[in-house]
Amino acid sequence: MIDNKTLEPLIQATVAKLQSxxxxxxxxxxxxxxxxxxxxxxxxxxxxxxxAELPAFPKPKVExxxxxxxxxxxxxxxxxxxxxxxxxxESGECTGMAGxxxxxxxxxxxxxxxxxxxxxxxxxxxxxxxxxxxDHINAPQRSPLVGELGSERFVDMSCAxxxxxxxxxxAIAQAQNVMLGEGTYVWALGPQFETPAEIRVFSxxxxxxxxxxxxxxxxxxxxxxxxxxxxxxxxxxxxxxSAEALTHALTLQQAEASxxxxxxxxxxVVSGMAGLASLKSDA
Numbered sequence: 276m277i278d279n280k281t282l283e284p285l286i287q288a289t290v291a292k293l294q295s296x297x298x299x300x301x302x303x304x305x306x307x308x309x310x311x312x313x314x315x316x317x318x319x320x321x322x323x324x325x326x327a328e329l330p331a332f333p334k335p336k337v338e339x340x341x342x343x344x345x346x347x348x349x350x351x352x353x354x355x356x357x358x359x360x361x362x363x364x365e366s367g368e369c370t371g372m373a374g375x376x377x378x379x380x381x382x383x384x385x386x387x388x389x390x391x392x393x394x395x396x397x398x399x400x401x402x403x404x405x406x407x408x409x410d411h412i413n414a415p416q417r418s419p420l421v422g423e424l425g426s427e428r429f430v431d432m433s434c435a436x437x438x439x440x441x442x443x444x445x446a447i448a449q450a451q452n453v454m455l456g457e458g459t460y461v462w463a464l465g466p467q468f469e470t471p472a473e474i475r476v477f478s479x480x481x482x483x484x485x486x487x488x489x490x491x492x493x494x495x496x497x498x499x500x501x502x503x504x505x506x507x508x509x510x511x512x513x514x515x516x517s518a519e520a521l522t523h524a525l526t527l528q529q530a531e532a533s534x535x536x537x538x539x540x541x542x543x544v545v546s547g548m549a550g551l552a553s554l555k556s557d558a
Contacts, residue, residue, distance in 0.1 A: 278422065282374050285331040289378040292329060297322065297346045300383030301353035302554045303545055304501075306360050306372075308391035308488060310508045310531065312341070313538030314545075315356055321347035326359065331374030333361035350546030355384065362488055363417065364466040369491040370419040376492060380499040385554055386440065387496040389505045390541065393460065393484040394513035396474060400456045400483065401509065405537060407444050408436050408505030411490050412461040412482055419491045420498055430498045439553060440504040447543050455540075458483025460507055462490035474513045485513050506544075508537045 293300070307314060315321070326332040326342040334342065341358040348354060361371025376387065393406070400406060420428045441457070448455035461477045463469050465487035469477070477485055484507050496503050548554055 282331065282377075285374055286378045286381060289329045289331040289374070290381045293378070293382050296324065297355075300379070301346065301348075301355045302385045303352060303354045303388060303548055304379045304384045304386065305354060305356045305388045305541070305545065306390060306492065307356055307358050308360070308389070308508070310392045310510060310534045311390040311506075311537055311541060312358065313534045314541045315345050315358065317349050317538065317542035318345055318347035318354065318356065319349065321345050326375075329375075329378070331378045333359075333371045333375060349542050351549035352545050352547075354545050355379065360488060360492065362466075363415075363464055363491060364487060369417045370495075372492045373419055373495050376495045376501065377499050380496075380501055385502060386437075386548070387492070387501045387503050388440075388541075388545065389489050389492060389503065390537075391460075391486050391489050391505075391507050392510045393486040393507040394469070394511050395484055395509040396478050396513050396516070397456075397458070397483050398516075400458075402511055403536075404454065404456055404509040405540060406456040406458055406460075406484050406507040406509065407441055408460045408484075408489070408507060409441065409457050410436060410459045411493065411505075412459060412477070412480055413490050413494075414461050414477070415464045417464065417491070419495050423498075427498070430494065432494070432497065435493050435497055435503060436505055437502040439551070440502060443547060443551060444504060444506070444544050447547050448540070451540065451543055453536075453540050456483070460489060460505065461485045463487055469514050471514045474516065477513075484509065504544075506537075506541065508534075
């Protein structure tokens with residue numbers, strides 16, 4: 276874990292580089308999970324930069340993650356896309372995205388739109404389905420805010436996933452005739468997949484989808500004042516809900532099969548954000 280004293284100069288250097296290369300910050304930052312990479316092709320006037328060039332950014336080691344940012348616009352909305360995230364299962368630490376997200380906020384971004392590949396716990400959301408994250412369950416009860424000082428560490432998570440942004444996504448889905456579920460995402464630390472018994476517990480808790488990311492980033496984002504939206508792509512039925520053995524290769528394969536439709540919906544959601552007055556306000 277990098278403490279704040281060590282992280283602060285890295286954030287300052289990262290923000291300075293972002294400003295020098297790209298100017299003012301886009302309002303919207305997007306973390307691209309497995310299956311969502313095709314959204315990069317929707318970015319116009321795109322400029323890219325490797326995470327390795329940004330001191331506060333992580334160096335993810337997961338297949339399918341390119342580890343670069345892409346800055347440009349989709350329609351009239353400027354956006355920065357993050358191709359890759361640091362997962363807790365890579366190091367045991369859930370603070371891997373702290374430097375990146377705090378740098379984006381310091382630069383001037385207002386919204387973090389998270390995407391991921393998930394296992395479905397609901398038969399009405401088969402592989403290929405999209406789910407808008409309304410809430411989450413932190414099953415490991417791990418927090419990236421451990422070690423923070425002061426009263427600001429006690430972050431209200433009652434509205435972790437922004438209501439206005441969720442309404443916007445649902446309106447886009449209705450206008451585009453896209454089937455979009457809405458539900459609760461449960462974070463399992465991984466890297467092993469869940470057991471059928473664990474899935475039964477998660478289902479009893481009220482979870483609709485399960486995955487190995489997103490929750491630490493949402494906590495970090497809310498802590499630094501970013502608004503959050505989450506979209507999950509179902510790549511498989513969770514353990515015990517089908518006869519299929521779960522593997523990372525299968526997740527990537529099924530994510531790729533559904534990725535084109537997911538990427539187009541994501542692009543429509545981002546493009547439509549240009550019409551949200553709340554993103555243009557300095558409030």
